[in-house]
Amino acid sequence: MPDSTPDNQYRIRKVVIDAGHGGKDPGCVGADKGLTESKIALAIALKLGEYIEKEIDDVEVLYTRKKDEFVELHKRASIANESNADLFICIHLNAGPKSVYGTETYVMGIEKSNANLAVAKRENASILMEDNYEAQYDGYNPNSPEANIIFSLYQNAYLEQSLELASKIQNQFQQGAGRRNRGVKQAGFLVLYKTTMPSILIETGFLTHAKEAKFLSSEQGQDHIASAIYKAFKEYKLEAEGVVPEDYTNLADETDTKENQDIVFKIQIVTSSKPISLDSPNFEGIKDVKEYISGGWYKYTAGEERDLKSAYLLQADIREKGFKSAFVVAFNNDKRITLQKAIKLLE
Ligand SMILES: [Zn+2]
Known part of the structure; x- marks a missing residue:
């Protein structure tokens, strides 16, 4: 429908996929100690990238890491900024009490609940393994109760698009992958803080929940998660660009x-x-x-x-x-x- 395609519009040509943690930072660990967040996040990230590269011709996929290595949080954001990426997708896994399960997708902002704050603090604590974190993050100290005060003046210029993608991902998790939808949330994540494009952080499930951990560590489970994110990405891209594919049926x-x-x-x-x-x-x-x-x-x-x-x-x-x-x-x-x-x- 060339008639309805606006000029000078937002195009999505480059996506940076960020597998959380890695190297000396395993992230959260399941009841089965062999299961680490860093390994599963990487597997999902690579599958997601593969889907996008295989199915969508005009999108370039970049990764912040493609193997088990430690990458500083500020470096991850820099990779996205310096490559002029149009979208930044962080993949993580959650931890909590044994009975809690489901998926959450976060956008950068001020948290509305202590639970959201706790997730951000756990993810931000990765910087404690970095050599020079005091200087890199405007004095942010993950151990301080006032840590998140640095985010209080934060303005999310890409909030609308980030929320839009986040809610599509949560819908796909629920409808396509049979996951429990814990909602789209907002919290202060250092990895999203300085990015200059729509950015989201996905908690793909709880490694501390026995059944969910089993799903997430299986090849099939990882594929379901990656495919759900891919479908949401595709829908988001088409809508953002105002393009309607000819093969859209049913x-x-x-x-x-x-x-x-x-x-x-x-x-x-x-x-x-x-x-x-x-x-x-x-x-x-x-x-x-x-x-x-x-x-x-x-x-x-x-x-x-x-x-x-x-x-x-x-x-x-x-x-x-x-x-x-x-x-x-x-x-x-x-x-x-x-x-x-x-x-x-x-x-
Ligand atoms: Zn994480």
Whole structure:
């Protein structure tokens, strides 16, 4: 559909995949001591990269590590920044009480709960194995209760895109890989802190949960996880670029029959962990601002367009007004659906 493809748009040409930990840093360890986070994260990262390279021609995949070696957290972010990557995906595994299981995907920001803070602190503690961490991380000390204060002024310029990819990944984990969806979350991760592109950190499951650890350490389990991330990535890329593949079929499920459809396109402009008044100065100059809630996040949209072309024109207009990461989203009867599905239903 060349008609609906906007000019000068965001393109995803380069992805950096970051397998957490490695070398002298094993990450978290399962009940079976042979299972380490660093090994499983690397296996999933390599499988994910393979999927992308095999299936998508125009994307280059880079890795922060391809073998069992120690890489400093700031170096991982530098690899992404210096290569001008369009996306940064960190793969990790979680640890907790024996009964806890499921997947979480994080975006950089201020944590809303102590549980999220604990995950970030555990992941950030990798820097204790680095030689010069005091100088590298603005004085961040993982052992200090006030450690995360350095993140208090942090502004996530890529929050919208990062959240979008994160929620697609969580959906794929749940629907495609049969995982328990623990949600999209926000916390202060040093590895994401300085990146200059949409970035996420995925906790692919709990190594401390016997059944989940077994799944994650199996070839098949790792493949399910990698394939779910790949599918979410592909969907995200297509939507971000406004491209609809010709072979997109079977997208409409039974609840979306032609008879009961009411498709509208809106421009998503802001996502927040707290509600924002629709009269807020944040939205000055923007028409038809509406709120919807998804996965515990308050999301704000502008406009209500009946076709994709007008939606892209409005998107360009709204980006001009300063909402640089605004993007088109689709709804059917007020329910958020993928752009591809909306287009399929309108055919
Ligand atoms: Zn980790």
